[in-house]
Amino acid sequence: MKGCLLIHGFTGSPFEVQPLADYLAEHTEWKVAVPTLPGHGEELELKGILHHEWIECAEEALKDLLDECEEVYLVGFSMGGLIAGYLAARYPVSRLVLLSAAAYYINFEQLLKDIKEIINDSLNGKLKENELFNRYRKKIISTPISSTREFKKIVKLSKSVLGEIDIPTFIAQGEEDGIVPIKSAYYLYDKIGSSRKILRLEPGAKHLICHCDGQMELFDEIFCFLKEKNKGRSLR
Incomplete structure (x- = not known):
């Protein structure tokens, strides 16, 4: 049996990668795991949670798959991509997929465009319909500054092992x-x-790349990559 571990992002939940998880479950008989990192989920409880607890949660889920499956793939979104990369450098996984992985964060130019859109929706009485505002307003309010520092530790740690990743890797970015x-x-x-x-x-595509309009084409390409029949192209 093959297994695939999908890891969501900082202040996120399995919702962020669920469309891809559902796609893989529908098209394969793989064991697909999508854990919720400590303090995460639709209701955030991040206070007092340390970065190594996020890594350990994903690590335990990965170990379970490695015990049960002949071959295991790692998929990570945003901060989950950094955790996936860190684990890929240390465990015998076969392939790595990084989605909107946050080696750097905050795209100010695009963020200003998004803020302008939020302001326009507010002026037109459509703020409640703005998905970006609704999803990130609550997260900003519920995220302690200490948790942001823990996130930065994940970034630093993952960057230190990137050169050790020697398995086929697929990187997607909106x-x-x-x-x-x-x-x-x-x-x-x-x-x-x-x-x-x-x-x-x-x-x-914006940050939630698994929910973008082109998701099915993206999922098809990821699936082909995982099956070693990749039809993608290198851009560099």
């Missing part, structure tokens, strides 16, 4: 991501040690 800038994807492409790397930039 071109209109207001949280993670495109330079993060290029940085990962350059620093990861594997000789087999693919970089896909998704037009029109």
Whole structure:
């Protein structure tokens, strides 16, 4: 049996990667695991949670898959991508998929565009319909500053092992991501040690790339990559 572990992002939940998890479950008989990191979920309880607890949670889920499966793939979104990369450098997984992985964070140019859209919706009485505002307003209020520091520790730790990743790696990044800038994807492409790397930039996609309009084409390409029948193209 094959297994696939999907890891969500900082202040997030399995919702962020669930469309891809559902796609894989529908198209395969793989064991698909999508854990909720400590303090995360739709209701955040991050106070007092340390970065190593997030890593350990994902690590335990990975160990379970390695015990049960002949071959295991790792998929990580945003901070989950950094955790996935860290684990890929230390465990015998076969392939790595990084989605909007946050080696760098806050794309100010795109963020300003998103804020302008939120302001326009507010002026037009449509603020309650703005998904970006609704999803991130609550997160900002519920995220302690100490948790942001713990997130930065994940970034530093993962960057230190990128050169040790020697398995095929697929990197996907939304071109209109207001949280993670495109330079993060290029940085990962350059620093990861594997000789087999693919970089896909998704037009029109924001941070939640698994929920973008082009999700099915993206999922098809990821699936082909995981099955070693990749039809993607390197951009570098």
